[in-house]
């Protein structure tokens with residue numbers, strides 16, 4: 001077994017644990033932190049199903065972003081939708097047998113990478129061209145976009161120019177998942193691609209990428225607008241009620 | 247008129263290029279020790295303020311999901327950057343919602359995240375230095391907690407929540423704001439923001455009764471502390487004498503009179519406003535709210551109705567049940583609490599009010615949606631009723647009504663510039679500049695649609711506009727109460743106007 005295989009096997013084991021463990025933990029913190037007051041941004045739905053629908057609109061069509069800024073919406077949506085398809089396409093590397101619908105979307109997933117990278121370049125351009133956005137961008141915000149562009153470009157190179165040994169890659173990945181390591185199909189582009197992805201996985205739970213689960217816990221979006229109909233009170237607030245209320 | 251440059255109204259609402267630091271010196275007076283102590287805060291900046299502030303921040307991050315999620319979720323996309331009226335009016339990038347949040351976030355990242363602990367420069371984290379505290383004090387008092395930014399953020403990040411948390415932290419280390427804290431002290435001591443004691447209040451109400459009787463010949467009552475009344479009306483204390491607020495109060499009384507219900511004001515809860523919201527203090531907000539519960543119990547009322555006030559309605563509608571509920575001793579057939587406009591619209595629909603719309607024909611109206619009503623409440627049962635109910639009432643009592651530009655009303659409404667505890671003379675520059683987008687939209691309908699007056703349902707908006715309209719070349723009396731319009735058009739049973747109407751028809 002080569003050093004490269006060992007390195008990537010360890011790296012991806014670690015990255016997987018950090019990504020899923022970290023994200024689960026951070027999301028758990030969101031979940032258990034109480035929201036003492038009703039603060040939905042109104043007009044807001046008055047039922048739970050209405051709220052579910054509002055959240056679905058936020059994560060599929062980026063409703064609030066659309067109200068806000070059409071260019072940003074366009075680039076953001078291109079990137080996320082592209083990323084979404086690309087991720088689905090990648091499922092074939094980690095499932096055996098490959099699910100039927102994953103096979104069906106393969107051709108779309110292929111071109112989704114273009115959507116994704118164009119979107120990312122648009123987002124990056126905004127960070128330099130719009131003075132307000134430039135002002136709020138920290139180095140990490142720009143590096144994050146460069147990282148994603150790097151992932152996208154290296155991936156596209158493999159899809160459209162020089163395809164690595166995908167069958168062996170799949171053996172390797174399944175091996176990492178099920179603890180029986182297989183040889184890593186070394187190729188320069190694949191090494192770069194997989195390194196960048198590992199970096200993304202490792203920083204995910206420590207970065208603003210927490211917006212991916214945060215959006216579901218945002219009280220201005222996930223609360224039902226019914227404060228007059230139903231009393232809302234959390235534990236720490238209830239404790240204040242000892243004795244001073246008639 | 248001003249020792250700063252008043253912005254000129256352009257054709258359109260223009261997003262300025264950033265101008266860092268222009269507003270960094272602009273902050274309100276700091277609370278004096280007795281203002282602070284009356285609210286349970288330390289009198290002056292404590293010695294270990296930095297440590298205390300970070301500890302308080304940690305505590306709040308555990309108590310408020312909004313704060314925690316908002317700190318972690320912002321992607322710096324910039325969608326909110328052009329949405330704040332204070333940024334539009336001042337061009338200071340720390341008045342962009344995310345710019346304001348980042349003052350908080352950089353401290354949060356430094357002390358509470360791994361990335362900020364190990365790579366502060368990379369992620370824009372910073373120690374809580376004295377300069378940072380100064381920025382906090384000044385820029386968190388250039389936010390009116392209007393929530394406009396939260397409408398447009400892809401995650402609903404509400405800068406108001408962060409402003410409130412920052413103010414709570416500052417108050418807890420001894421650096422509170424004079425205006426809000428002094429007023430809350432008055433509420434505890436005397437019962438209302440203006441410090442109007444019971445005898446003065448009784449006197450004022452008697453004066454109103456005389457005035458209405460002189461005008462109409464009908465003895466409309468404005469009762470105070472009347473036990474056993476059906477309805478307790480809680481209204482902002484500005485309604486007791488400020489113009490145009492008091493004309494609104496006159497209107498509520500007439501509507502109750504015509505509806506034939508018994509009602510009363512309370513000297514104990516002679517204030518709807520709840521500045522506990524502005525300073526982000528749950529405890530103070532709760533203590534202020536409990537007065538209303540106690541007054542309702544003491545007076546034995548069955549219903550609770552709130553007068554025209556924006557943030558007060560947010561606290562009443564969204565929080566009262568939480569802070570001072572449950573209200574199982576009130577009549578459950580009515581909303582608890584109810585907005586005066588819900589009551590009036592109900593009466594209009596029943597046909598119990600004799601309205602002559604032509605009495606408002608000297609005016610062409612537009613309506614300013616108040617932030618807290620628009621983005622944090624309903625006035626009616628359906629989502630969006632907070633926009634429709636006031637317009638329905640205005641249209642029921644006036645012939646001439648025009649809305650302002652669509653992106654400046656309803657959920658996208660621009661703040662008057664004086665909300666969130668900024669309605670103080672020491673913040674005049676911020677107030678005037680923050681009013682620019684609203685003034686731009688108003689000028690448009692004044693010039694193109696012949697609008698003469700703007701109606702509002704918020705005491706702060708009314709006071710702010712009375713003060714700020716003249717800076718932009720309008721008259722201070724161009725702002726009116728919605729119930730003033732109702733009052734103008736309402737013909738009381740048995741009044742002189744009723745007999746004139748009968749004669750005219752005969």
Ligand code: HEM
Nearest residue numbers: 058059062076123141144145209211212215321322323400
């Ligand atoms: C409601 C759903 C979501 C919305 C509205 C949303 C919106 C955004 C926006 C506006 C950006 C900023 C782009 C920029 O200007 O730099 C962004 C970045 C990003 N989002 Fe999302 N996002 C959502 C969900 C997700 C999910 C579920 C993922 C899951 C993997 C995700 C992954 C990313 C990544 C990787 C970036 C790029 C990082 C960066 O720009 O720093 N997003 N998102």
Ligand code: SF4
Nearest residue numbers: 330389390392393395
């Ligand atoms: S809440 Fe209103 S005043 Fe505060 S930052 Fe947002 S838009 Fe500006």
Ligand code: SF4
Nearest residue numbers: 320321323324326399
């Ligand atoms: S819109 Fe929301 S996520 Fe985007 S920069 Fe503003 S606060 Fe951050």
